[in-house]
Amino acid sequence: MKLPLSWMRDFVSVDAPVEEISRRLSFAGLVVEHVEKLTPGFAGVFAARVLNVEKHPNADRLNLVEVDAGEKGKFKVVCGAPNVKAGMTAPLALVGAQLGKEPPLQAAVIRGVQSEGMLCSERELGLSQDHAGILALGADAPLGGAVAAYLHLDDVVLDVEITPNRGDCLSILGLAREVAALFGGRLRAPRLRAAPSGDAHDGAGFAVAVSIDAPDLCPRYAALAMTGIKLGPSPAWLKRRLELCGMRALNNVVDATNYVMLELGQPLHAFDYAKIAGGKIVVRRAGETREFVTLDNLTRTLDPNDLLIADPDKPLAIAGVMGGLNSEVSDATTTILLESAYFEPMTVARTSRRLGLRSEASYRFERGIDRAGQVGALIRAAELIRKIARGREASPIADFEPRKAEPREIALDLGAMESLLGASIPPTVARSRLKSLGAQVSTRGKGILAVVPPSFRSDLVEQADLIEEVARLGGLEDIPARLPERLSALAPVNREREFITGTREVMLGCGLTEAATIAFIAPADNARFSGIQIAARPVKVTNPLSAELSELRVSLMPGLVTSLRFNLNREARSFHAFEMGKVFRMDGDIATEHNHLASVSYGPYAISAIGDQSIAAGFFTMKGILETWFDAIGISSHISFKAIEPADAPFLHPGRSAIVSLDDTQVGLIGELHPAEAMRLDLNEPCAVFELDLSSLISYGFSPRKTFEPPPKFPTIRRDLALVLDRNFPADMVVKTIRDCGASLLESVEVFDVYEGTAVAAGKKSVALACRYRAKDRTLTDEEVNRIHAVLIEQARMRLGAELRQ
Amino acid sequence: MKEQLEEIRRRAMAELSDDASEAQIDAVRVRVLGRSGELTEIMRGMREVPNAERPAIGQLINQIKREVEARIEALTEKLKAASLTKSLNEKRLDVTLPGMRIARGHIHPITDILEQMLAIFESMGFEVAMTQDIEDDFHNFAALNFQPHHPARDMQDTFYVDGGMLLRTHTSNGQIRVMEKRRPPLAVVCPGRCYRRDDLSVRASPMFTQIEGFMVDKRGRITMAHLKGVLTEFVRAFFGTTAVRFRSSYFPFTEPSAELDMHCLLCDGAGCPVCKHSGWTEVLGCGMIHPNVMRAVEYNPDEFQGFAFGMGVERTGLLKLRVDDMRLFFENDLRFLNQFPALSGGVR
Numbered sequence A: 001m002k003l004p005l006s007w008m009r010d011f012v013s014v015d016a017p018v019e020e021i022s023r024r025l026s027f028a029g030l031v032v033e034h035v036e037k038l039t040p041g042f043a044g045v046f047a048a049r050v051l052n053v054e055k056h057p058n059a060d061r062l063n064l065v066e067v068d069a070g071e072k073g074k075f076k077v078v079c080g081a082p083n084v085k086a087g088m089t090a091p092l093a094l095v096g097a098q099l100g101k102e103p104p105l106q107a108a109v110i111r112g113v114q115s116e117g118m119l120c121s122e123r124e125l126g127l128s129q130d131h132a133g134i135l136a137l138g139a140d141a142p143l144g145g146a147v148a149a150y151l152h153l154d155d156v157v158l159d160v161e162i163t164p165n166r167g168d169c170l171s172i173l174g175l176a177r178e179v180a181a182l183f184g185g186r187l188r189a190p191r192l193r194a195a196p197s198g199d200a201h202d203g204a205g206f207a208v209a210v211s212i213d214a215p216d217l218c219p220r221y222a223a224l225a226m227t228g229i230k231l232g233p234s235p236a237w238l239k240r241r242l243e244l245c246g247m248r249a250l251n252n253v254v255d256a257t258n259y260v261m262l263e264l265g266q267p268l269h270a271f272d273y274a275k276i277a278g279g280k281i282v283v284r285r286a287g288e289t290r291e292f293v294t295l296d297n298l299t300r301t302l303d304p305n306d307l308l309i310a311d312p313d314k315p316l317a318i319a320g321v322m323g324g325l326n327s328e329v330s331d332a333t334t335t336i337l338l339e340s341a342y343f344e345p346m347t348v349a350r351t352s353r354r355l356g357l358r359s360e361a362s363y364r365f366e367r368g369i370d371r372a373g374q375v376g377a378l379i380r381a382a383e384l385i386r387k388i389a390r391g392r393e394a395s396p397i398a399d400f401e402p403r404k405a406e407p408r409e410i411a412l413d414l415g416a417m418e419s420l421l422g423a424s425i426p427p428t429v430a431r432s433r434l435k436s437l438g439a440q441v442s443t444r445g446k447g448i449l450a451v452v453p454p455s456f457r458s459d460l461v462e463q464a465d466l467i468e469e470v471a472r473l474g475g476l477e478d479i480p481a482r483l484p485e486r487l488s489a490l491a492p493v494n495r496e497r498e499f500i501t502g503t504r505e506v507m508l509g510c511g512l513t514e515a516a517t518i519a520f521i522a523p524a525d526n527a528r529f530s531g532i533q534i535a536a537r538p539v540k541v542t543n544p545l546s547a548e549l550s551e552l553r554v555s556l557m558p559g560l561v562t563s564l565r566f567n568l569n570r571e572a573r574s575f576h577a578f579e580m581g582k583v584f585r586m587d588g589d590i591a592t593e594h595n596h597l598a599s600v601s602y603g604p605y606a607i608s609a610i611g612d613q614s615i616a617a618g619f620f621t622m623k624g625i626l627e628t629w630f631d632a633i634g635i636s637s638h639i640s641f642k643a644i645e646p647a648d649a650p651f652l653h654p655g656r657s658a659i660v661s662l663d664d665t666q667v668g669l670i671g672e673l674h675p676a677e678a679m680r681l682d683l684n685e686p687c688a689v690f691e692l693d694l695s696s697l698i699s700y701g702f703s704p705r706k707t708f709e710p711p712p713k714f715p716t717i718r719r720d721l722a723l724v725l726d727r728n729f730p731a732d733m734v735v736k737t738i739r740d741c742g743a744s745l746l747e748s749v750e751v752f753d754v755y756e757g758t759a760v761a762a763g764k765k766s767v768a769l770a771c772r773y774r775a776k777d778r779t780l781t782d783e784e785v786n787r788i789h790a791v792l793i794e795q796a797r798m799r800l801g802a803e804l805r806q
Numbered sequence B: 001m002k003e004q005l006e007e008i009r010r011r012a013m014a015e016l017s018d019d020a021s022e023a024q025i026d027a028v029r030v031r032v033l034g035r036s037g038e039l040t041e042i043m044r045g046m047r048e049v050p051n052a053e054r055p056a057i058g059q060l061i062n063q064i065k066r067e068v069e070a071r072i073e074a075l076t077e078k079l080k081a082a083s084l085t086k087s088l089n090e091k092r093l094d095v096t097l098p099g100m101r102i103a104r105g106h107i108h109p110i111t112d113i114l115e116q117m118l119a120i121f122e123s124m125g126f127e128v129a130m131t132q133d134i135e136d137d138f139h140n141f142a143a144l145n146f147q148p149h150h151p152a153r154d155m156q157d158t159f160y161v162d163g164g165m166l167l168r169t170h171t172s173n174g175q176i177r178v179m180e181k182r183r184p185p186l187a188v189v190c191p192g193r194c195y196r197r198d199d200l201s202v203r204a205s206p207m208f209t210q211i212e213g214f215m216v217d218k219r220g221r222i223t224m225a226h227l228k229g230v231l232t233e234f235v236r237a238f239f240g241t242t243a244v245r246f247r248s249s250y251f252p253f254t255e256p257s258a259e260l261d262m263h264c265l266l267c268d269g270a271g272c273p274v275c276k277h278s279g280w281t282e283v284l285g286c287g288m289i290h291p292n293v294m295r296a297v298e299y300n301p302d303e304f305q306g307f308a309f310g311m312g313v314e315r316t317g318l319l320k321l322r323v324d325d326m327r328l329f330f331e332n333d334l335r336f337l338n339q340f341p342a343l344s345g346g347v348r
């Protein structure tokens, strides 16, 4: 809301400098975003009345004009403007006047006649490009007074951000009231009285009848007919005020309604009375009416619940949103019907949002206007229209209020206020702050105030609202800062957070840098990187920013791969990163979210010393990271890796990838990107990736902290074993089978070598294993171990169908 | 014979000088101690020595033998040590060459900032609760006193998704989720991602991180003065400044509502282009929890009260790290990320 201080000063006198006004408003929740100090483009120009106009003796198109500039004196000037006539008030530039960047005005002799000054057009004053005639000032312009001041050209305009709860501050009067309350000034609210009915309005009798069929949406509707209207431009001062507030001047009638809206906050609408059948207004829901042409000449589709202003035959306006083309005020209009109504915020908000039609009026209705301000605004508008459009009231004010505002009285318990704020505010101070906002305050009992909020503060509903007002006007600086006593009980351990933080530590330690990517991705990326669940259905965004961001990721992989490419394009040699974040998928028709951990690793991983071979990222460096992590969180023994089938993850290398399972549940994938995918990304080295569902690991409920077992007291004895097996037989199955043989005293089995080559048959490999035996209570003898091991070898060979390699 | 022995000893010791070479030492060993060396020869001639002298001569032979052996051993040790020193010196490393390593990863700045914040709040007795990103209207809006169609909803442009849900526009849903399940006293911070319909740009991102905090207890136990105390302490701990101010503001879910400003970190309050010459920067929004929020989670507003606050982590990060472009947080440019520590926040 733009607040020209000159306009504000119509209602309140404040001596404080602009900076102080804007500071206090800002601290009270009305943030002044910008202060604009205006300067007029001229000086030495005064208001003067034209007394007499006669033809220039030597020039047809020029006149000799005598003007009266009050205490500045009377002057004779030569004037060529066609609109100059006796009785008008116009700006007079005297000798020495400064007009824009021109040199100071000098006395001149024009066609043999001395001119003592110049009557100015808007263009000469730098107000507009209008040079058709001299500027007509209002009759109220003080003669001899500076035109710059009269036109408010030396104004200061505050741009105030109005929060959605403060509809009452969407007016000059509302902001003036705040300023008065903040500075302890007295508010001079305009005294609005209707012209005495009967004699003031035209005897011709323009009937105004109102029928409100939807009192739930429109509790009050007031209207007034005015006739004798002469549509034309508004006076300069009024145009100027509209423009300072960011509105464009159109014609005197529309300008007058806008002026009143800006001043008092009540939106008004002017209909062409001649277009209203029988002068009868019906306020109703759209119902069967499906379409309506608004005054921007667009056909709007209506919802049955939209509120319409109609006559008995047809709709005339969408209530509070926009008028109709069929009843628009035009040059031919002589009689108007002025509407001043209260529409429920919700109905205006719903309709204007649905139609995408936002106007200054709908903006105010949505935020709640003064529940009781309708008649006053009509009176103010009539007064203006009389003055600037020659209108006369043609009817009494028709005021219908089928649903009265419920009286609101709120009890304010001063003790409760103190215990909410943690500061004590004297009752007299609280009382005077509330009164300065227009509330009626009385004492109801000990420490209790009975507060009736003013009609324009629909946001004040309960005690907390009043406490806020009292605190706000005093400034929050008055409230001390204290630390609370500690809460009595310790917070429960947050296992999820512990897990996430611990996981991050391991990943960082394994050389992965933490990345963050945006959850919105392109459908093509979701299709390409299907994530852990191959058939996961992506969650679609109903109102995406763009097609490229129209789905939520089912996998963290696309984001990480994009980041890899981003870095390689910027000369990076390697990229080892992980991300912990949410992925999304449809579960039936419910959108679900899952915490994932994923990583991309590309380029040299273990950097060697100069002269040695570096280790490049690949399946086994990645697997090593996962194993380190599984160890760290204590679940290694529940984890298994199984070679993927190509259909499991088409984006992974079919021969160098695995499914990761926790017990028997798949929790993730690990592998190298499929060469086709790598080629698409223009990668020329293997790119290793993994992705895991953290949610299922977190909910697994393991505990990394076990009870203590003493270190063994007796040594192990190692016996090796080499088995020749099919090339594709997984090593972990070998280990598992040997363990399952159940040899007593066998403590561990470990693969220490795998050999393929000329010493074994084609399609075969030799797996060498180290078996370690230990007893808890004694040192084992060679003979004892040899006996157990011989049995084990025989069993393993049989169960695996393997040959022993010597 | 005795003289002969003394002569052997004298000559051997003279030849086993401090700078004797390995060859010289060997020569002495062979000549004196060898199988057919001088001492062996004399032993053989012992038969000719009178019985009475034999023990003395024998002793002398042994003594000379021990002396020469000891001397040879000492010299040999010395030679070995010298040759080791020499060879070690020849194989010196260039210690200035880079080491072999698996580089430690770098923590993401958003995490870093977030963890530092959480550590401060945890030390003040807050617990951390994680809540959901996909939300329903009730938990993101209605329970937080956003009326249907109310213009306050326009303050946050919402993403809607399949299944009639939305992406939370703030972490304030955490307040509702936690309060629904538990009873006061509560002191909780809820970090998480939020989503609003803003294009990714220097100033904004469609996904960002917030931290919501709240404290609720019996009426009078948690006041607006405590809100000011806790947040002032937070700003002091996190930014290192005590120059803060509270301005009245509006949020549907708090009342009174306030905004917390602190002295601009660049100009320390003097005014500069970054703070638009005001000397202040906005840090967070806060207020006393609105009675309608209490009602939504079935707390009696006459019995309980508390405060809540919320702040943007990226925004705060921009201030503290002096990062000037929001996009840097989501591009994962290593040249950016590598500037952040390889230790998690909160530790420092």
Ligand SMILES: [Zn+2]
Pocket (backbone or CB within 6 Å): B264, B265, B266, B267, B268, B269, B270, B271, B272, B273, B274, B275, B276, B277, B279, B280
């Ligand atoms: Zn600054």
